[in-house]
Amino acid sequence: MEEDERGTVQTAERRTTALRLMLRHPLAKVGFVVVIVFTIMAVFAPLIAPYHPEEIISDSSGTWLSYQKPSSAFWLGTTDMGRCIFSQIIYGSRTAFMVGLLAALMVMVIGTVVGLVSGYFGSWIDQIIMRFVDFVYGIPFLPFAMVLVTVIGGSRWNVIIAISALLWRETCRVVRSQVLSLKERPFVEVARSAGAGNLRIIFVHLAPNIYPISLLYGVFAVGWAILTEAGLSFLGFGDPASCSWGKMLQEAYLSQALSVGAWWWIFPPGIAIVLIVMSTYFISQGIEEVVNPRLRER
Amino acid sequence: MNVLRFFARRLFHSVFVFLGILTLLFFLFRLMPGDPTQLFISPEMAADAIQEIREAFGLDRPLYMQYLLYVVNVCRGNFGISYYFFEPANRVVFEHLRNTLVLTITAMCLSYLIGVVGGTVLAWKRGTRLELGGMVSALILRSAPVFWVGLIFLYIFAFKLHIFPGGSITETGEFYGGFLEMVCSWEFLHHLVLPVISMCCYFMGLPLLLTRSSILEVIKEDYVEMARAKGIGARRVMFRHVTRTAILPVVTAFATAIAYAFEGSVLIEMVFSWPGIGRLMVMSLLGNDYPVAQFAFMILAAMMILMNLLADFLYGYLDPRVVVQ
Numbered sequence: 001m002e003e004d005e006r007g008t009v010q011t012a013e014r015r016t017t018a019l020r021l022m023l024r025h026p027l028a029k030v031g032f033v034v035v036i037v038f039t040i041m042a043v044f045a046p047l048i049a050p051y052h053p054e055e056i057i058s059d060s061s062g063t064w065l066s067y068q069k070p071s072s073a074f075w076l077g078t079t080d081m082g083r084c085i086f087s088q089i090i091y092g093s094r095t096a097f098m099v100g101l102l103a104a105l106m107v108m109v110i111g112t113v114v115g116l117v118s119g120y121f122g123s124w125i126d127q128i129i130m131r132f133v134d135f136v137y138g139i140p141f142l143p144f145a146m147v148l149v150t151v152i153g154g155s156r157w158n159v160i161i162a163i164s165a166l167l168w169r170e171t172c173r174v175v176r177s178q179v180l181s182l183k184e185r186p187f188v189e190v191a192r193s194a195g196a197g198n199l200r201i202i203f204v205h206l207a208p209n210i211y212p213i214s215l216l217y218g219v220f221a222v223g224w225a226i227l228t229e230a231g232l233s234f235l236g237f238g239d240p241a242s243c244s245w246g247k248m249l250q251e252a253y254l255s256q257a258l259s260v261g262a263w264w265w266i267f268p269p270g271i272a273i274v275l276i277v278m279s280t281y282f283i284s285q286g287i288e289e290v291v292n293p294r295l296r297e298r
Numbered sequence: 299m300n301v302l303r304f305f306a307r308r309l310f311h312s313v314f315v316f317l318g319i320l321t322l323l324f325f326l327f328r329l330m331p332g333d334p335t336q337l338f339i340s341p342e343m344a345a346d347a348i349q350e351i352r353e354a355f356g357l358d359r360p361l362y363m364q365y366l367l368y369v370v371n372v373c374r375g376n377f378g379i380s381y382y383f384f385e386p387a388n389r390v391v392f393e394h395l396r397n398t399l400v401l402t403i404t405a406m407c408l409s410y411l412i413g414v415v416g417g418t419v420l421a422w423k424r425g426t427r428l429e430l431g432g433m434v435s436a437l438i439l440r441s442a443p444v445f446w447v448g449l450i451f452l453y454i455f456a457f458k459l460h461i462f463p464g465g466s467i468t469e470t471g472e473f474y475g476g477f478l479e480m481v482c483s484w485e486f487l488h489h490l491v492l493p494v495i496s497m498c499c500y501f502m503g504l505p506l507l508l509t510r511s512s513i514l515e516v517i518k519e520d521y522v523e524m525a526r527a528k529g530i531g532a533r534r535v536m537f538r539h540v541t542r543t544a545i546l547p548v549v550t551a552f553a554t555a556i557a558y559a560f561e562g563s564v565l566i567e568m569v570f571s572w573p574g575i576g577r578l579m580v581m582s583l584l585g586n587d588y589p590v591a592q593f594a595f596m597i598l599a600a601m602m603i604l605m606n607l608l609a610d611f612l613y614g615y616l617d618p619r620v621v622v623q
Contacts, residue, residue: 027434131311137606138315139322140561140598143579147595150583151329223441230443231565235580249446253569258453258464266453270446277441 018290028286031279038276042093049087053243057082070264077264080255088248089268095244096226096276099160103225106164108218111171112210116202118172119179130176136169142231149237156239159232163225171217175210182209212291216284223280230273245269304614312607319599324368327592328361351378372596378589382582387589391575391597397467398567398574400481402559404490405497410552413502417509417548418541422532424514432506440503444562448496448569455492462492465571493570501559505548512544519543550612557605561598 022028041048051057057065057078064082068074076085118129145162152158182188183206191205232238233246234253248269252258257265359367371377377387420432439447456464468485480486516522517540525539526532564576571577575594582590 027437131314134311134606135315135318138312138319138599138603140595140602141558142561142564143576143595143598146564146580146583147326147591151326227441227443231445234443234445234565235568236584246443249443249449253449258449258457261457263453266446266449270443270450273446274438274442278438281437281441 021290022283022286025286025289027282028289031282031286034275034279035283038093038097038279041090042097045090045094049084049090051084051087053083053088053091055083055087057084067260067262076268077262079251079265080257080260080262085248085265085268088243089245089272091243092245092248092269092272093276095156095229095239095242096273098156099163099229099244100222100226100276100280103160103163103167104218104221106160107168107171107221107225108214110164111168111217112175112207112214114168115172115175115214116179116206116210119176120183120198120202120206122180126176133169133172136166139166141166142228145228145232146235146237149232154237154239156242159229159237159239160225162232163228164221167221167224171214171221174217175214178210178213179206182206212287216287216291219280219284219287223277226273226277226280245273301614305611308607308610308614312603315603316600319603320369320372320596321365323592323595323599324365327588330588347379377593380582380590381587382585382590387593390590391578391593394573394575394578394594395597396477397572398560398563398576401490401493401567401572401574402497402556402563405494406501406552406556406559408494409498409501410505410548410555412498413505414509414541414545414548416502417506418513418536420506421510421513421517422536433510436503436506439499442499443565444496444500445565445569447499448493448566451492451496452569463489465489465569467573489570493566493572496569497559497563497566500562501555504551504555508548508551509541509544512547513540516540516544550609553605553609553612557602560601560605 023032059065065074065078066080066082068078068082070077074084074086076089078084079088114129114133118126118133144166145159148162148165149158152161188201188205191201196205229238229244230246230249233244234250236250238244238247238250240247246269249266252262252265252269375388379385380387380390383390416432420429423429452464455462467489468480468483522535522540525535530539561576563572563574564580566572567574567577568580575597579591579594579598582588582594
């Protein structure tokens, strides 16, 4: 019992040092700030947004306020249908967060478990799993997501499934190669001679050593998932019911916002995507610093 | 001998991966909403044409027979008739394929040229403001959705400044004797500029970061010190001695990057109305032209597998340690 308590204290300490190390990286600091701002936006969207994203705003005589330039009334202007772009950006952060986090979580769990099993057991199990991963690597990512969404329908959940169905392949390969070297270490031998079963060795002894690297690839997956969701929505395969930055760009493109010169409709959604994806890259740089201590000396 | 066996094994695996993807496609497209016969037959077809397709694809027979016939038809290159173009699906796809090839290969060559030179400069200027700026801008460019960058370029250069055309591959009404003649025309190159630059913005990030980190590894080697000690100029050492070794991982990344560019060109093709295979696939999926969508997907998958195989070969050739494992 005593030992157990000491163990948890130590891991907690280690975690705070890891976080401090990560935050020492200037880019990671910027990344965290951006993520926190977007989190607040997503959580309190109904309180921050002045209008509902689908609301058609008209003046006192009933004519739509379409293509309004950015002003004090509409911070980012309005669309062709007289919808408030600022509110759409705010609500769009919810889709980005949901897709990014859930897809990344699925990628991390699938990739880590499959990689652990494949690397630990080796022999024919590894062979079969790795051939399957080869197969998944042969599938073109975006076209597959397009076809899958056409088959199962374009809801937000299905978009998440379509993205994570292929994205785990990279995490899996990286985790496996880590496990291959880890399982030769003495502590695995010690655990086995102490009577630990395969499952216990995999999930209690090996997995904690894998978490940092799978977290790193999970953070990459957040960015990838957000970019892919935006792409799918832009192409018309997104969730028609939800408000997303990709869908905003699709609407702008289809309604000739470019030739009208409505720059305020084109720039904000893209800038929002750039900011959130960029901050995931910045955070991943911070994590790399923790995972790979050699980087610190340079 | 070892090398040959390694290559043969990879080739063997690739054939199986492709068969797996054929199977996946068969079942995915059978699950499409609507009647499965719709996959190959459009209501506008003549009765005898419908009968012919029914027999060729075995649409009245059990599923496993349909699957076997499907594999036979794939081997024969028979994918049915496009509903939209009223032409064999494979002819439609190959016509669009060459447009995509011209676009992606041009974009990738330019990206890697800029990336390798830029990465060398960044590694050389390690620790300076220039390095930080270069790294940050590479990360920002990699975070920008490629279709959005395309939209911005389109807005600025086509709609505001009127320097470049607003999309498509040539002016409407222009006719060319052949594909090569078209590609070599000024008109075509004029249309190529914006999509290529938009793709470059995204794809040059990877070679830039890869070259930089690879050079930082090589630069510590003894022979670089030696070259410097012999009194060879810094620029010459950098480009002749360091970059040549450091470029190996970048070369293998190039093969896989082409495959990703190929499928990723879907978005750029949509923005610039480029009549390539990606746009064809989107249009045919949204318009229920399943024979074309299916074949386009297959070609994209074949390109992925081929490029992964090429990357493996390059890797095995350049770094013999891989083969031994």
